[in-house]
Amino acid sequence: MLEEKLEFLRGPGGLRAAGYFGLKLLTRIEVFRIVWILAQSNTLLVLPSGWRYLSFHTDEALSAVSNDMRERLAEQCGSSPKQLFGRGGSLHLLLTGNTLVAQLSIKRGPSCRIDSPPLHLGMAETDAFLGYLYTWPAYRRQGAAKYLIAATVNDLATQNINRVIAHIRATNVPSLAAFKHAGWRTGATILCTLNGHLLMAPGATRAGLTLRSGM
Ligand SMILES: CC(C)(COP(=O)(O)OP(=O)(O)OC[C@H]1O[C@@H](n2cnc3c(N)ncnc32)[C@H](O)[C@@H]1OP(=O)(O)O)[C@@H](O)C(=O)NCCC(=O)NCCS
Known part of the structure; x- marks a missing residue:
């Protein structure tokens, strides 16, 4: 355990994250980074063998996947997929066979609710907000988040989205690194x-962007 903590501190971004943990403990203030990338559809993306990318924009389309998978992905997407689709959002998945590798949700501009922290985000009509990025533990550190984010940005670029925005806790070193490596700007x-x-x-x-408190 101590070894793990030391490794975290020594790793890239570890000391800065420790600083934000300290700030949170002392001041009860949390810091999040807003990152974005301009959407481009011309990026050639080759997924590792056996992985496939799927996007869902309606509950009817999602009914094609097994109940078991629907239940699993609902665990990690905040509101229910039905509510997400009802507000014009979409679900983006990376699968191997019928097993979930990674997933994320997209909400479209001009405004959306961020669940944690509870904020309203105002953005352009052609912006989209990426949330609930999650790689299932067995598939971490294999590039799943990197591939899923890239495939989603490609997909959104074909749907009149110019910019994709996300927010990340300043203490979340893996997520900050994943977005940075994928070319996102803070x-x-x-x-x-x-x-x-x-x-x-x-x-x-x-x-x-505009931000205001409230559920
Ligand atoms: C953050 C998370 C999505 C990363 O998923 P992943 O599929 O393991 O990430 P990838 O394998 O695509 O990693 C891409 C890059 O991110 C960075 N990264 C990923 N995990 C990391 C870790 N534990 N420590 C440091 N850097 C890490 C690395 O730079 C990595 O590239 P590399 O392996 O070539 O060095 C995953 O850890 C997760 O689901 N965490 C819990 C939920 C969460 O925090 N979601 C993000 C909310 S914004």
């Missing part, structure tokens, strides 16, 4: 209290 920062009250969002206005 554009703004969210500071909020532990119960989700927004304190400030430096850089948000310049990025064409």
Whole structure:
């Protein structure tokens, strides 16, 4: 356990993350990074053998997958898939055979609710918000998040989306690294209290985003 913690601290971004943990303990303030990438559909993406990418935009389309898989993916997508689709959102999956490798949800502009912290995000009509990125534990560190994010951005570019936005806890080293390696830019920062009250969002206005507290 101690060895694991030391490895984390020594790894890239480990000390900075430890600083944010300290800040959170002392001040009860949490920091999130807002990152984005411009969507392009011309990126050639070759998935590892046996992996396939699927996107779902309606509950009818999702009914083609097994009940078992629907239940598993609902565990990691915040609201139910039906609610997500009802608000114009979509689900993006990486599978091997009939097993879930990784998943994420997309909400489209011009506004959406972020569940954690509980905020309303205002963005452009042609922006999309990526949330609930999750690689199932057996498939971590095999590039699943990297492939799924890239495939989703390609897919969204064909659907009139110009920019994809995400937010990441400043202490979430794996996720920060995954987005950075995939070429995403850090554009703004969210500071909020532990119960989700927004304190400030430096850089948000310049990025064409508005944020306000509330469910
Ligand atoms: C964050 C998460 C999605 C990464 O998924 P993953 O499929 O393991 O990521 P990838 O294999 O595509 O990794 C891509 C890059 O991210 C970085 N990365 C991934 N896991 C990492 C870790 N544990 N520590 C440090 N860097 C890590 C690496 O730079 C990696 O590239 P490399 O393996 O070539 O060095 C996964 O750990 C997860 O589901 N965590 C729990 C949920 C979560 O935190 N979601 C993100 C919310 S924003």
